[in-house]
Structures are given as C-alpha cells and as structure tokens.
Amino acid sequence: MVHSGLRVVTALAAAGALLSACGGTGSPGASASKTIKVGLVTDIGGLNDKSFNHLAYVGLQKAKSDFGVQGDVTESHSGDDYVPNLTNYASKKYDLVIGVGFLMQQAVGTVSGQFPSVHFAIIDGAGTDANGTDLKHSNVESLFFKEQDAGALVGVISGVLEKDGATPKKSHKIGAVGGVSIPPVNHYIAGYKWAAKMEDPSVKVFVGYSNNFTDPAKCAGVASSQISQGADVLFQVAGGCGLGVLQSAGQAHVYSIGVDADQKDADASVIASALKRVDVATYDAIKGVKDGTFQGGALTFSLQNDGVGYQADNLQLPSDVMTAVQDVSAKIKSGALTPPADIPDPTVP
Amino acid sequence: MTVLSDIGHLLLTADLWHAALAAAVLLLLPALGGVISERSGVVNIAMEGMMLTGAFFAVAADLILHDPWLSALVAMVAGGLMALIHAVVSIRFRADQIVSGIAINIFATGITVFLINRFYGLQDVGHLPPSELLPNLQIPLLDQIPFLGRVLFQQNVIVYVALILLLLVHVLLFRTRLGLRIRAVGEHPEAADTAGINVYRLRYGAVISSGLLSGLSGAFLAIGISNTFVPNMTDGRGYIALAAMIFGKWTPFGAFIACLIFGLGQAIYDNNSIIHVSQYLLSMLPYILTLVVLAGVVGRSQPPAADGIPYAPGTE
Numbered sequence: 001m002v003h004s005g006l007r008v009v010t011a012l013a014a015a016g017a018l019l020s021a022c023g024g025t026g027s028p029g030a031s032a033s034k035t036i037k038v039g040l041v042t043d044i045g046g047l048n049d050k051s052f053n054h055l056a057y058v059g060l061q062k063a064k065s066d067f068g069v070q071g072d073v074t075e076s077h078s079g080d081d082y083v084p085n086l087t088n089y090a091s092k093k094y095d096l097v098i099g100v101g102f103l104m105q106q107a108v109g110t111v112s113g114q115f116p117s118v119h120f121a122i123i124d125g126a127g128t129d130a131n132g133t134d135l136k137h138s139n140v141e142s143l144f145f146k147e148q149d150a151g152a153l154v155g156v157i158s159g160v161l162e163k164d165g166a167t168p169k170k171s172h173k174i175g176a177v178g179g180v181s182i183p184p185v186n187h188y189i190a191g192y193k194w195a196a197k198m199e200d201p202s203v204k205v206f207v208g209y210s211n212n213f214t215d216p217a218k219c220a221g222v223a224s225s226q227i228s229q230g231a232d233v234l235f236q237v238a239g240g241c242g243l244g245v246l247q248s249a250g251q252a253h254v255y256s257i258g259v260d261a262d263q264k265d266a267d268a269s270v271i272a273s274a275l276k277r278v279d280v281a282t283y284d285a286i287k288g289v290k291d292g293t294f295q296g297g298a299l300t301f302s303l304q305n306d307g308v309g310y311q312a313d314n315l316q317l318p319s320d321v322m323t324a325v326q327d328v329s330a331k332i333k334s335g336a337l338t339p340p341a342d343i344p345d346p347t348v349p
Numbered sequence: 350m351t352v353l354s355d356i357g358h359l360l361l362t363a364d365l366w367h368a369a370l371a372a373a374v375l376l377l378l379p380a381l382g383g384v385i386s387e388r389s390g391v392v393n394i395a396m397e398g399m400m401l402t403g404a405f406f407a408v409a410a411d412l413i414l415h416d417p418w419l420s421a422l423v424a425m426v427a428g429g430l431m432a433l434i435h436a437v438v439s440i441r442f443r444a445d446q447i448v449s450g451i452a453i454n455i456f457a458t459g460i461t462v463f464l465i466n467r468f469y470g471l472q473d474v475g476h477l478p479p480s481e482l483l484p485n486l487q488i489p490l491l492d493q494i495p496f497l498g499r500v501l502f503q504q505n506v507i508v509y510v511a512l513i514l515l516l517l518v519h520v521l522l523f524r525t526r527l528g529l530r531i532r533a534v535g536e537h538p539e540a541a542d543t544a545g546i547n548v549y550r551l552r553y554g555a556v557i558s559s560g561l562l563s564g565l566s567g568a569f570l571a572i573g574i575s576n577t578f579v580p581n582m583t584d585g586r587g588y589i590a591l592a593a594m595i596f597g598k599w600t601p602f603g604a605f606i607a608c609l610i611f612g613l614g615q616a617i618y619d620n621n622s623i624i625h626v627s628q629y630l631l632s633m634l635p636y637i638l639t640l641v642v643l644a645g646v647v648g649r650s651q652p653p654a655a656d657g658i659p660y661a662p663g664t665e
Contacts, residue, residue, distance in 0.1 A: 077462070221372070
C-alpha cells in the first residue's frame with residue numbers, strides 16, 4: 001500500500017514536469033545533419049507573458065521559418081529550473097542555447113562554462129558568477145537593450161500630456177511600477193522619469209516596485225497606491241504582474257503605458273507601449289550562429305538600430321506630443337540627448 | 350524616522366486597511382481550508398496548487414460562460430478535485446503527506462501552463478470585462494460610515510463570503526458534533542474509530558473542503574482582483590496561508606489574525622513609492638512582524654496529535 005502510494009506521488013510529479021515540458025512547442029522531424037538546433041529557456045514569466053519571453057519566442061519562430069532551424073522551448077517555473085533547463089539543451093549538443101532574462105545570468109554563466117563548445121545567448125544580461133561579475137566566456141553573446149531610450153519616448157508622451165493638462169486628472173503626477181529593482185527594469189524607469197521631467201519640470205514621478213513579475217494583484221496594489229497619490233499616467237515595467245497596473249488604471253479612469261510588447265489589447269487605458277525588440281535580438285543571435293558570425297561578447301540594441309521603440313495605442317495623441325516624441329527620438333539617435341541608465345534623484349518623486 | 354511617520358500616516362488612511370483586508374482574505378480562505386484539513390489529521394501544504402488550479406479554471410470558465418458566479422463554482426470544483434488527489438494519496442494509500450502536497454503544487458504549475466498552451470497557444474489567456482468579474486459590493490448605508498465604511502463595506506463580494514465562512518468554520522469545528530468528530534479524528538483516530546466514527550470519510554471530507562476553499566480564493570484572485578490568468582500568479586500565497594494557519598494555532602480566528610498581519614504588511618509594502626526606505630526592507634515587514642508576534646505573544650504552537658499520521662486500523 002505504501003509503495004503504491006509513493007508511486008502515485010512520483011507519477012503525479014512526473015506528469016506535472018512532463019506537462020510543463022510539453023507546454024513548449026518542440027518541433028520534431030528536423031532530420032538533416034546540418035540543421036541548426038536552437039534551445040530557448042524562458043524565465044519564470046513564461047511564454048504567455050505578452051512580454052519578453054513571448055517576443056523571444058516570436059524571434060525563434062521567425063528564424064525557424066526563415067532558416068529552417070530546429071527550435072525547442074522550455075519554460076522555467078522557478079529559479080531552480082534555470083540550470084537544469086539550460087544544461088538539458090547544452091548536453092544534447094544544441095548549437096545555440098538562449099536564456100531569456102536577466103534573472104538567468106548566473107545560470108548561463110555556470111552552464112556556458114561547463115559546455116564551452118555550445119553557443120549561448122542571453123537576453124538582458126551576461127553569463128556571470130554568483131556575484132554578478134561577467135565571466136566573459138567567449139561562447140556567450142550578451143544581448144543588451146537600451147531600455148532607457150524606449151522609456152524616454154513614453155516619458156515624453158506622459159510629460160507633454162501633463163504639461164498640456166491633457167491627462168485625466170491634470171495632476172502633474174505620474175507613476176511607474178517596476179517588477180523587481182534590476183537593471184533592465186530601472187533603465188526603462190530612468191528614461192521615463194528623465195524625459196517626463198524634461199518636458200514638464202513640475203511633474204512628480206512616483207516609482208514603486210511589486211517585487212514580483214507574475215502576480216497582477218500585487219502590481220494592482222502598487223498602482224492603486226500611486227493613483228491615490230494622484231498619479232494619472234502609470235507606466236508598467238513588470239511583465240505579467242504589470243497587467244494589474246493596466247487594469248487598475250482602467251478601473252480608476254486614468255492612463256497607462258504598456259511595456260516590452262504592444263499591450264494595446266490588455267486594457268482600454270493603455271495609451272502607448274514602450275517596445276523592446278527581443279524578437280529582433282533573438283533572431284539576430286540565431287542568424288549569427290547560422291552564418292558563422294557568432295562573436296560572443298555584448299551586443300547592444302538601442303533606438304539607433306531599432307532595437308527599442310514605442311507604439312501609440314488607445315489614444316489619439318495630440319500633434320504637439322507627436323512632434324516632441326519625434327524631436328527627442330531624433331536627438332537620442334544623433335547622440336545630442338542621452339537618457340540616463342540610472343533613475344535620476346531616486347528619493348525625489 | 351521619516352519612515353515611521355510615513356507608515357504612521359498610512360495607517361490612518363482607510364484605503365490602506367481596505368487593501369489589507371482584501372489581501373488578508375486571499376490568504377484566509379486557504380488558511381481555513383488548511384485548518385479543517387489538519388484538524389482532521391491530514392497535513393496539507395497543497396493549498397498553493399489548489400489555489401492556482403482554481404485561478405486558472407475560474408478564468409477559463411468565465412471566458413466561456415461569461416458568468417463569474419458559475420466560474421467561481423468551477424474554480425472550487427477544480428480545487429476540490431486537486432484536493433481529492435491529495436486525499437486519495439494520503440488517506441487511501443497512506444503516502445507521505447508532505448511529498449503528496451509538494452507533488453500537487455508542482456503538478457498544478459505544470460497543468461495550468463500546459464492547458465494555456467493547449468487552449469490559448471501563445472495568445473494572451475484573455476482579459477475579462479469588468480461586468481464579468483466577481484463584483485465589488487457596497488453595503489447600503491453601512492458603506493457611508495466614515496473610515497469603517499470604506500474598510501469593511503466597500504469590498505469585493507468574496508470578502509463578505511470569506512468573513513461569513515470564517516464564522517461558519519469556527520462554529521462547525523468548535524460548536525457542533527461534526528466538528529468534535531473532525532477534531533477527534535485528528536487527535537486520536539483509533540479512539541474515534543472505536544467509538545464508531547468513520548475516520549476515512551471525515552478525513553476525505555475535510556481535505557476536499559480545503560480544496561473548495563483554496564479554489565474559491567484562486568477565483569477571487571483571478572476574476573475578482575485581477576481579470577486574467579498569469580502562470581504562477583498565486584505567488585506563494587498558499588504557503589503563507591499555511592504559515593498563518595500554524596501561527597493561528599490551527600484555529601480559524603487565530604489564522605484570520607495572522608492573515609490580517611500578512612495582509613497589512615502587503616498593503617504597506619504596496620505604498621513603497623511614497624515610503625522612503627528600501628523596498629526590500631519594507632517587503633520583509635510582514636515576516637518580521639510574524640516572527641516577533643510568534644516568538645513574543647503566541648508561544649508554542651501545538652498541531653493536532655495525529656496530524657500527518659495516516660490512519661491504518663489495527664497497526665498499533
């Protein structure tokens with residue numbers, strides 16, 4: 001009896017693991033020996049995050065149809081999954097293993113050291129040791145984004161709207177809700193705050209964190225707090241958790257701004273989205289392996305090479321907003337303006 | 350010291366307590382489930398998985414049925430079915446209840462992600478319009494009371510349901526014959542069996558109840574507070590509920606007080622945009638509070654004597 005009980009338990013756990021593995025969309029049947037095999041490992045946000053994990057998958061899909069590579073995906077459910085998931089692909093001699101997200105830095109650092117003949121790419125980070133120091137393994141390509149460029153463009157939109165008194169509460173107060181205080185999140189917020197204050201020096205920018213990337217209720221709580229402080233444009237930088245920001249803004253009849261992908265459909269309150277073209281970066285990394293131009297080291301995607309950008313959504317933006325956005329965009333591209341990577345005056349809203 | 354005055358100001362706002370109560374109820378429902386299950390002698394750490402399953406099925410059902418009430422019911426059934434697995438494994442097969450609980454939590458993460466990919470592909474799971482969410486309910490007149498009206502009488506309908514359930518579970522466990530039997534089965538199943546009580550049936554019922562309550566909490570999270578499903582959206586609430594249950598010495602009201610402390614901590618943390626202290630320190634607040642209260646006030650927590658021990662008649 002006890003034995004059969006344990007068997008049931010083991011089977012249950014195995015079924016869970018198996019089901020989540022099936023959740024990825026493996027493509028069997030790549031038979032030719034020259035077929036390049038790419039393994040993509042998501043962070044805990046999962047493929048449906050409508051954000052960077054999803055975009056990495058879009059890039060992989062495009063590479064599959066353009067180059068005929070074999071692409072497999074594994075979703076991670078906790079931080080403990082990163083190393084085994086990466087190792088799984090590396091040990092099967094995949095040509096390129098892609099880790100999606102800053103949270104996987106250390107795992108990519110560890111596994112890339114163990115499999116020097118396998119190419120690795122990591123979105124938003126490098127292969128690091130436990131202290132976050134880049135190990136500079138030559139088989140690792142770090143795909144960085146200047147999120148501050150995209151953050152600045154949506155910051156201009158918020159700033160000009162506030163200056164014009166064109167926001168729902170005309171409060172000269174805006175907010176940003178970050179997931180966890182990590183560089184890719186703070187870059188966005190830094191550009192946003194900097195640009196909003198540039199356009200409307202009187203604007204207050206509340207910056208809060210949910211300490212989470214998957215739970216909309218937590219982000220909704222932070223958003224509600226900012227709304228009760230008077231913020232009437234809220235920028236979410238928290239992946240799936242941030243959907244709660246968009247929803248809260250909608251319920252309170254204020255504006256919101258989406259992140260990473262175009263989040264127009266998530267809520268009617270979304271007036272714009274800051275875009276991060278993780279799909280482009282993923283595609284380029286795969287192309288590099290296919291063409292034999294994979295170099296290792298850091299690649300930076302910015303406004304200049306269309307690696308980041310913005311999208312206007314559920315609001316017809318006034319012409320002076322559009323003019324200001326185009327102006328700042330041109331100046332960032334030319335180098336006349338450089339959005340900061342660190343949040344300016346973090347203790348002052 | 351500005352930090353303390355910031356928090357002090359917050360504590361005087363009704364909005365904070367309103368948020369704290371809602372956050373507490375998310376924990377209270379699974380915690381009540383845990384109390385019932387463990388009082389009957391079955392350790393239950395699977396509330397997290399049951400809640401997550403409930404959250405998923407609430408959204409999936411609501412997208413099809415366009416009816417939040419039916420969807421909440423579907424969520425409860427889904428949670429109940431997960432609990433049934435735990436019950437069969439730990440009561441019928443007498444497997445280790447901790448291992449079974451962990452397995453269910455892993456299984457829940459897997460099955461929800463699998464079902465998303467199966468039914469929604471890589472599309473968004475879908476967002477529900479406000480009219481199809483579990484509604485906020487303003488209690489007429491009472492909601493006009495200054496401060497208290499906002500805190501107590503402008504809440505989501507599930508908050509009222511949970512507070513009623515709190516009372517019911519307390520009465521059930523400590524004022525009814527059935528409750529006495531449940532507790533007897535959790536303290537000394539052999540004696541209860543000898544007295545003619547069906548140990549298995551009571552334990553099955555208790556474990557399944559914990560699934561129903563956890564599933565309801567999942568529905569509150571996904572189609573009450575949020576309007577969509579995100580993988581792992583329960584974010585460990587089932588485990589916090591477990592802590593609340595132990596902190597509350599396996600009693601409904603004890604667990605409720607613990608949930609309120611955790612909920613208050615969460616609500617204070619939500620204001621980290623305006624509290625001038627490291628958000629990491631702030632996020633530790635509910636846990637520090639718990640440790641202090643646990644060590645200083647509550648004293649020793651004693652689980653039911655037969656908690657976690659499978660009942661095998663005639664082995665002793």
